[in-house]
Amino acid sequence: MPLLEFTDKGIFCPQGNFYIDPWENVDYAVITHAHADHARKGMKYYLAHHWSIPILYLRLGKINAQGVEYGETIYRNGVRVTLFPAGHIPGSSQVLVEYKGERWVVSGDYKLENDEICIPFEPVKCHVFVTESTFGLPIYQWKPQQVIFEEINRWWQYNRANGKTSILLGYALGKAQRLLKNLNPAFGRIGVHGSVWNVIENSPFIKYEYPIEKVSPSQPKGYWDGAMIVAPPSADGSRWLKKFQPYQTAFVSGWMSIRGIRRRKATDAGFALSDHADWNGLLRAIRATEAQEIYVTHGYAHVLGRYLQSLGLKASAVKTEFEGESLHILPNEETENVEMS
Numbered sequence: 001m002p003l004l005e006f007t008d009k010g011i012f013c014p015q016g017n018f019y020i021d022p023w024e025n026v027d028y029a030v031i032t033h034a035h036a037d038h039a040r041k042g043m044k045y046y047l048a049h050h051w052s053i054p055i056l057y058l059r060l061g062k063i064n065a066q067g068v069e070y071g072e073t074i075y076r077n078g079v080r081v082t083l084f085p086a087g088h089i090p091g092s093s094q095v096l097v098e099y100k101g102e103r104w105v106v107s108g109d110y111k112l113e114n115d116e117i118c119i120p121f122e123p124v125k126c127h128v129f130v131t132e133s134t135f136g137l138p139i140y141q142w143k144p145q146q147v148i149f150e151e152i153n154r155w156w157q158y159n160r161a162n163g164k165t166s167i168l169l170g171y172a173l174g175k176a177q178r179l180l181k182n183l184n185p186a187f188g189r190i191g192v193h194g195s196v197w198n199v200i201e202n203s204p205f206i207k208y209e210y211p212i213e214k215v216s217p218s219q220p221k222g223y224w225d226g227a228m229i230v231a232p233p234s235a236d237g238s239r240w241l242k243k244f245q246p247y248q249t250a251f252v253s254g255w256m257s258i259r260g261i262r263r264r265k266a267t268d269a270g271f272a273l274s275d276h277a278d279w280n281g282l283l284r285a286i287r288a289t290e291a292q293e294i295y296v297t298h299g300y301a302h303v304l305g306r307y308l309q310s311l312g313l314k315a316s317a318v319k320t321e322f323e324g325e326s327l328h329i330l331p332n333e334e335t336e337n338v339e340m341s
Contacts, residue, residue: 003079003097003104004130006295006318011106011130013097016079018047020095020106023321030081032108033092034059034173037323047074049083051091054202055173070119086110087121088275089174090203096124105289106130109324111274112281113145115178117206123288131286133299134276134324135254142254142278148271149182155250155269156187160226165244169267170252172196172232174275177206179230179252185210191224193231193240215243236267254278254325276325286313298322 005012010022010029018028025042032038034048034055041060048056050067057063068074070093074081083093088109095106103126110132114120156166170176172195180200183190190212192200197214200206215229224244235241236249249267254274277285282304286294294315296305301317308315 003099003102003128004106006320011320013076013079015099016076016081016097018076018079018081020097021108021322028076030095031056031093032086032095032106033089035089035109035171037321038108047081049091049093051203051205052093055091055199058198058202070122084124085119085122087112087114087118090118090177090206092118092174094122094124096126102127104128104130105291107132107285109134109276109322110285111277112285113142115145115181115275117174117177117181121285123285125290127291128293128295129286129289129291130295130297130318131282131304132276132322132324133282133296133301133304135274135278136282136296136300136304138279140254140257140278141280142257142272142274145182145273148273152179152182152250152252152271153184153187155248155271156183156228159248160187163226163246165224165226165247166228167235167241167244167247167249168228168230168252169233169236169249170230170273171275173199175252175273176230176232177203178273178275180208180212181206183228187226187228189213189224189227191215191227191229193229193235195232196230274325298324 009024009026011020018030019026020030021032021038022029023040027044029043029046031046031048034052039056046063046065053065053067056065070083070085080098082096086092086094086108088111097104105124105126110121112121159166168179176196250269250271251267252271252273254272256270257272294308294313296317297320305315305317
C-alpha cells in the first residue's frame with residue numbers, strides 16, 4: 001500500500017487516516033495554505049501553519065483548527081507529519097509525511113523567489129514529491145520581482161501625472177500583501193478594498209512601513225485622486241470602482257506574460273507577477289528534493305510529467321480539484337467578503 005493515495009476526496013494517507021487539502025468533507029485535514037481551492041468548508045478538524053489559522057477562521061467561520069510551526073511534527077497512527085515553508089503565500093506549507101523510512105512531500109502551491117512576506121521555500125529531500133504545475137510550460141519564465149515592482153510604480157507615477165487613480169487587481173490573500181509591501185508611498189495615498197483590508201487585519205505578522213487605508217464611503221469626493229488602490233479581481237467593472245473615476249486598471253498575474261491573455265482581460269495594463277513557480281523554478285524545486293518519483297497535479301501536469309520522464313524520472317500526472325492561479329474573474333460584487341480563490 002502506498003503511503004499516500006489520490007482519491008475522489010483528496011490526497012489520503014491510509015495509515016495516518018488523514019487527508020491533505022481535501023475537496024470533500026473528511027474527519028482530519030492537513031491544509032497546505034488558506035486559498036479556497038486548498039482549504040474548504042466541512043472538515044471536522046484542520047491542521048495548518050499557525051499563520052494560516054486566522055485566515056481560515058475568517059474564510060470558513062467556526063472550525064476546529066490547530067496551528068503548528070514549521071518543523072514541528074505531529075504523529076497520526078505512527079505517521080510523522082511535518083510542515084515546511086512553501087513560499088507561496090504567508091503560512092503556505094509543504095507537508096512531509098514519513099512512515100517506516102518512507103518520505104513523501106506534498107508541496108501544495110509554491111514559489112522559490114523570496115517575496116519578503118513569506119518564509120522562503122525550503123527544499124525537503126524525499127522519495128516521492130507531489131508538485132503543482134500551474135505554470136508548467138517553458139514559456140513561463142518570470143522577470144525578477146523587483147523589475148515588476150519598478151514597472152508598477154512607474155505606471156502609478158504616470159497615471160498620477162495624468163490625473164488618474166491607479167487600480168491594481170490581484171488576489172486578496174498573498175498577491176495583495178506582496179504588492180503593498182513594494183509600492184512607493186512617495187507617489188500618493190495607498191488604499192485597499194475591504195476584502196484586502198480583512199486579510200491585513202488578520203495577518204499581524206506582515207508589517208508595512210507606511211499607512212494603508214481601507215476605502216470607505218465616508219471619504220470625501222476626490223480623496224483618492226491620483227492614489228493607488230489594491231483590490232480583488234471581482235472589483236473589475238463593478239460600481240464600486242466608479243468612485244475613483246478617472247482611473248486606470250491593471251491585472252497582476254503570471255498569466256499577464258501572455259499578450260493574448262492581457263488583451264482578453266481588457267484592463268489598461270498587466271503585470272506578470274505570480275505567487276507560483278515558473279518553469280525553471282518548478283524544475284529547480286523538483287531537483288532539490290532528489291525524489292525519484294514525481295506526481296504532478298494542477299496546471300500543465302501532462303507536459304511537465306512527460307518532460308520529467310525524459311530526464312529519467314518516474315513521473316505521472318494526477319487529477320485533483322486544485323486550481324492554481326485561476327484566470328477566472330468572479331462576477332462583479334459590491335460586498336467586502338474575502339475573495340481568495
